[in-house]
Amino acid sequence: MKLPESEAHIWYFNSNDFDELDRYLQLLSQDELERVNRFKFEKDRKTYILARGLLRILSERYLNIDASELCFVYNEFGKPSYDLQTLVRFNVSHSGELIVLAFVTKGEVGVDVEHIKTNFDIAKIAEGFFSKDEVSSLLAFSEAKRAKAFFNCWTRKEAFIKAKGVGLSFDLTSFSVSINENSPELLRTQWNPNEKNDWKLFSFVPQEGYCSALSVSSAIQKVTHFGLADLD
Amino acid sequence: MELWGKFILVDQVCQNGYINRTELTDKVFLDNPLKVGLNEKIYKTGDLGRYRNDGTIEFLGRVDHQVKVHGFRIELEEVEKTISEYDSVSAAVAMVEDNKRLVAYVTADEEVETDALKSTLKAKLPGYMVPTRIVQVDEFPVLPNGKVDKVCLAQIKPSAEENENTKIELPSSELEKKIAAIWKEVLDLPSVGVHENFFDIGGDSILSIQVISKAKTENLVVSPNQLFEHQTISELTRYLEAQNKHNTKAFDKTEFKHLVPIRSSGTKPPLFCLHSGGTHFFYYNQFANHLNTDRPVYALQASGHKDELVLHKSVREMAIDFITEIKKVQPQGPYHFIAYCYNTAIGMEVTRLLEETNDSANLIIADTMADYLSLFAPSRTNVRTSALLKRLKADPIKTVHRFVRSKFILPLKEKYKTLTSSGSEKLIRTLHNNHIKLYREYDWKPIANDIRVLLTEKSATDFNTKVIASWRKMTNKEVVIVSVEGTHDKLFEDATIVKKTASIVDACMKEFESTRKTG
Numbered sequence: 001m002k003l004p005e006s007e008a009h010i011w012y013f014n015s016n017d018f019d020e021l022d023r024y025l026q027l028l029s030q031d032e033l034e035r036v037n038r039f040k041f042e043k044d045r046k047t048y049i050l051a052r053g054l055l056r057i058l059s060e061r062y063l064n065i066d067a068s069e070l071c072f073v074y075n076e077f078g079k080p081s082y083d084l085q086t087l088v089r090f091n092v093s094h095s096g097e098l099i100v101l102a103f104v105t106k107g108e109v110g111v112d113v114e115h116i117k118t119n120f121d122i123a124k125i126a127e128g129f130f131s132k133d134e135v136s137s138l139l140a141f142s143e144a145k146r147a148k149a150f151f152n153c154w155t156r157k158e159a160f161i162k163a164k165g166v167g168l169s170f171d172l173t174s175f176s177v178s179i180n181e182n183s184p185e186l187l188r189t190q191w192n193p194n195e196k197n198d199w200k201l202f203s204f205v206p207q208e209g210y211c212s213a214l215s216v217s218s219a220i221q222k223v224t225h226f227g228l229a230d231l232d
Numbered sequence: 233m234e235l236w237g238k239f240i241l242v243d244q245v246c247q248n249g250y251i252n253r254t255e256l257t258d259k260v261f262l263d264n265p266l267k268v269g270l271n272e273k274i275y276k277t278g279d280l281g282r283y284r285n286d287g288t289i290e291f292l293g294r295v296d297h298q299v300k301v302h303g304f305r306i307e308l309e310e311v312e313k314t315i316s317e318y319d320s321v322s323a324a325v326a327m328v329e330d331n332k333r334l335v336a337y338v339t340a341d342e343e344v345e346t347d348a349l350k351s352t353l354k355a356k357l358p359g360y361m362v363p364t365r366i367v368q369v370d371e372f373p374v375l376p377n378g379k380v381d382k383v384c385l386a387q388i389k390p391s392a393e394e395n396e397n398t399k400i401e402l403p404s405s406e407l408e409k410k411i412a413a414i415w416k417e418v419l420d421l422p423s424v425g426v427h428e429n430f431f432d433i434g435g436d437s438i439l440s441i442q443v444i445s446k447a448k449t450e451n452l453v454v455s456p457n458q459l460f461e462h463q464t465i466s467e468l469t470r471y472l473e474a475q476n477k478h479n480t481k482a483f484d485k486t487e488f489k490h491l492v493p494i495r496s497s498g499t500k501p502p503l504f505c506l507h508s509g510g511t512h513f514f515y516y517n518q519f520a521n522h523l524n525t526d527r528p529v530y531a532l533q534a535s536g537h538k539d540e541l542v543l544h545k546s547v548r549e550m551a552i553d554f555i556t557e558i559k560k561v562q563p564q565g566p567y568h569f570i571a572y573c574y575n576t577a578i579g580m581e582v583t584r585l586l587e588e589t590n591d592s593a594n595l596i597i598a599d600t601m602a603d604y605l606s607l608f609a610p611s612r613t614n615v616r617t618s619a620l621l622k623r624l625k626a627d628p629i630k631t632v633h634r635f636v637r638s639k640f641i642l643p644l645k646e647k648y649k650t651l652t653s654s655g656s657e658k659l660i661r662t663l664h665n666n667h668i669k670l671y672r673e674y675d676w677k678p679i680a681n682d683i684r685v686l687l688t689e690k691s692a693t694d695f696n697t698k699v700i701a702s703w704r705k706m707t708n709k710e711v712v713i714v715s716v717e718g719t720h721d722k723l724f725e726d727a728t729i730v731k732k733t734a735s736i737v738d739a740c741m742k743e744f745e746s747t748r749k750t751g
Binding site (some may be wrong): 034038039040041044106114120121124125128129145154158166167168169170171173190191192 | 715742
């Protein structure tokens with residue numbers, strides 16, 4: 001599958017569309033199977049099997065190699081990458097019934113999807129983990145719109161730290177993203193004021209009740225979306 | 233948990249074995265952990281095997297009766313024989329599970345009190361030969377050749393009740409209960425065992441920050457990092473308890489001449505605030521209060537003011553003394569340093585010393601030019617005068633006020649400070665003069681380390697460009713510029729500015745730690 005340098009590909013799948021997991025389970029490596037076994041709940045197993053199975057199927061296409069040759073390595077914060085010489089980068093996220101996979105051939109990539117929930121104290125979480133300007137933008141939203149705004153912000157932040165490969169140990173208050181619906185943007189990176197220019201953010205609503213964001217190199221001009229129908 | 237490469241084996245071997253014994257077969261099949269269908273894979277021999285965690289295949293059917301667990305040689309037959317001697321037990325099979333646990337399966341005519349059995353075994357066998365788990369089964373599955381089918385046997389899990397006891401250990405201590413209550417609420421689960429892994433029972437990143445936020449309201453300070461490192465309630469509790477102990481550990485002041493703890497608690501690599509002449513270490517107190525509470529903060533001073541003064545002969549000598557004490561509280565890097573004004577020379581030198589021991593150091597310079605005294609060299613006077621005149625033109629009142637303040641009021645305040653605190657003014661002046669002397673004599677040579685420079689906005693002149701250029705000459709690596717708000721003399725003093733300075737320095741340290749890790 002062709003992936004131009006200026007493009008990011010993003011794939012969405014709903015785990016409810018999959019009944020037969022054998023095909024995906026077969027693709028998993030020893031350590032992935034062990035991970036499957038550690039999940040206590042069936043729904044988590046299913047999502048993981050699909051996410052990893054689909055990652056292997058899609059990787060096969062982007063890398064033009066056999067899935068059996070695929071090996072992943074993990075950085076200190078658990079971010080996986082291909083254990084081979086390639087410019088292809090991927091990132092995977094899942095939440096609820098959705099699985100999202102993103103691929104680029106230029107720079108790094110981070111993706112996040114979240115099932116929008118309101119069963120927690122949104123303002124308190126934001127105050128603890130968002131930057132000051134993010135908190136004030138969030139609180140400016142009416143209560144009715146705040147949850148969506150929170151998840152816009154969260155998914156963008158998470159996508160960004162995933163792209164950087166640093167994980168949640170990174171200080172989430174040390175950078176700011178935009179929070180509004182229309183113009184996803186990395187606004188400020190405290191440690192290096194210029195770093196914000198190196199990245200681009202995109203936001204999507206893959207399905208009602210979900211929110212997703214993609215963080216890629218600023219060289220990426222276009223994001224193309226794919227789904228189950230494009231798989232076969 | 234282990235991968236049962238064995239469903240396959242179950243399919244091929246066990247089904248033959250138990251064709252008319254649905255009860256036992258059901259029990260054996262209960263274990264398929266995936267519940268998502270079976271793979272068609274065949275092992276040529278039909279031998280008994282299972283994948284181990286390291287990816288090798290273990291042939292249990294031929295397993296040697298002499299095995300090792302945690303380095304101890306265990307005679308399985310000896311274990312089996314001893315168990316069989318127990319009253320009600322008719323037969324016993326012992327084996328090693330996951331390469332690390334000794335387990336035993338027993339058959340008996342009546343129910344076996346496994347706890348009582350274990351106590352009996354403890355009296356007769358060395359501790360490492362007492363099985364961690366004893367499971368009673370109706371009968372042993374057998375292979376077509378009549379041998380005990382250990383693969384099938386290994387898949388028989390303890391009964392639900394036993395399982396509850398061995399696996400789902402409910403929280404018991406106050407702290408465990410507190411954390412468990414938070415997990416249950418966030419994960420929306422009726423109960424959580426202390427050994428269950430957060431990320432195995434539905435936890436993810438957004439739920440992890442909810443846990444952290446709720447913990448904070450209960451006065452439990454946990455960072456995302458700590459939750460990732462301690463993923464069960466049991467581990468997290470142990471960690472927090474140890475931390476608590478560590479935090480309250482008394483700091484033995486007599487051990488240190490130069491190092492003064494501003495805050496000795498915290499788990500992150502400490503920040504060392506360099507300051508060596510004139511002012512007191514509590515200069516950094518306000519600043520330290522605004523830093524992440526999980527980071528210890530120490531100040532380093534050339535000498536205490538009470539006892540005999542330590543008058544170093546060179547910046548290098550002072551740096552060696554500092555490093556000796558720094559290593560006592562933090563034996564290994566990364567080390568963070570913040571240096572300001574005259575202390576930038578000592579900042580350079582401690583960094584150079586740490587380079588020699590391959591420790592990583594993050595040198596943060598607070599809005600100061602390298603070789604700062606050159607500013608006061610005669611050749612610069614014109615520039616300074618013209619800059620003053622320019623400012624005077626733009627805003628006469630503010631400029632005069634600032635000039636008066638910097639030349640007269642601040643030095644007076646400084647004097648007042650030193651007079652009212654410990655030590656005599658004279659001692660401090662001696663120290664300060666010595667420090668200026670050392671600074672003046674210091675040979676500015678580049679280090680092989682990044683330098684982070686906090687820069688305030690300066691009016692009109694190209695002063696910042698000169699500051700940056702001065703540091704570029706001082707390193708073979710990068711100079712990282714970080715903009716800060718406020719003015720040079722307010723960075724650690726003004727209540728609102730110091731808060732911002734602290735948050736930026738926090739970010740600098742975090743960034744340094746993460747780039748070091750990923751790079």
